[in-house]
Amino acid sequence: MNQKNLDYLKNGLQYSGFGDRLHQELERNVQQQLPAxxxxxxxxxxxAAVSYTLHFRKSDQTDTYFFNKYDATLKTDKTDQEKSQTFYINQNAGITAREAFNLLSGRAVHKELTNATGQPYKAWVQLEPDSQGEGGKTLLRQFHENYGYELDKTLRPYAIREFHDPQQKEQLLRSLQRGNVQQVTVLLDGQEVKRFIEASPQYKTINAYDEKLRPVKRETLLRPESQQAPSAKQRQQEQQKGEKQAQSPEGEPVPKQTRRKGMAL
Incomplete structure (x- = not known):
């Protein structure tokens, strides 16, 4: 058995958000030298809960195994309908288990990707619910940097306490970039209240929810001096302008490892 390869696969599982729960089963399968x-x-x-099927394949020339992809299926308590998607792994990097849950839940995730020539770039990715690619799977839409969605700039007008503390701000941005619904503290009518927010790159804004995760108007989170929000027509024009600049997918996700703190769903 190739111990170095086994350790590499274990690190890949850890990095992808599966922890060590599959390590023993992984080792048993590698010892058997199965082709896949x-x-x-x-x-x-x-x-909700997400079931995962991880695919491993042995090299035709050596005893090296590769963690190539995994299938994720989301089932929520609110509906019997299931959503499934295949996510590919490239050199132990790709969409993590948590990010897969967020994508299947309809949210966007910010990733560092590589194009066909190996050049890195950053983009928000989001599943397109009405599209189908090869094998009937939903396509991943990308919103590149030139699309014009800047999360930091988008959050500035809102009365979010965490945004004005450097350390908490960094944690907030990282959590939202991973596609989480993040709890924040907002000053409303002189009182601090809990709200939840998520990034919405397609519309260059955020979505907001109350403490019971019921949608609320994002304008209610604005600071008093920012209460004059853009009209629906202005938002539509801004979206159309950005969509003209959006590019087609260029490569597989290659994320950077980060740590996240705070309450997120």
């Missing part, structure tokens, strides 16, 4: 095998697990999330 699958590992299955399930992770709970808020009012």
């Amino acid at each position: 095998f699958q590992l299955k697990t399930e992770l709970p999330f808020y009012q």
Whole structure:
């Protein structure tokens, strides 16, 4: 058995958000030297669970195994309908288990990607619910930097306490970039209240929810001096302008490892 390769695969599972729960089963399959095998697990999330099927394949020339992709299926407590998607792994990097949950839940994730020539670039990715690619899977839409969505700039007009503390601001931005619904503290009518927000790159804004995750108008989170929000027509014009600049997908996700603190769903 190739111990170095096994350790590499274990690190890949850890980095992808599966922890060490599959390590023993992984080692048993590698010891058997099967040409290919699958590992299955399930992770709970808020009012939902995601089942994962991880695909491993052995090299035709050596005893090296590769973690190539995984299938993720989301089932929520609110509906019996399931959503499934295949996510590809490139050199132990790609969409993490948590990010897969967020994407299947309809949210966007900010990733560092590589194009066909190996050049890195950053973009927000989001599943297109009404599109189908090869094998009937939903396509991933990308919103590149030239699309014009700047999360930091978008959050400035809002009365979010965490945004004005450098350390908490960094944690907030990272959490939103991972596609989380993040809890924040907002000053409303002189009182601090809890709200939840998520990034919405397609419309260059954020979505807001109350403490029970019911949608609320994002304008209610604005600071008093920022209350004059753009009209629907202005937002539509801005979106159309950005969509003309959006580019087609260029490569596979290659994320940078980060740590996140704070409450997120």
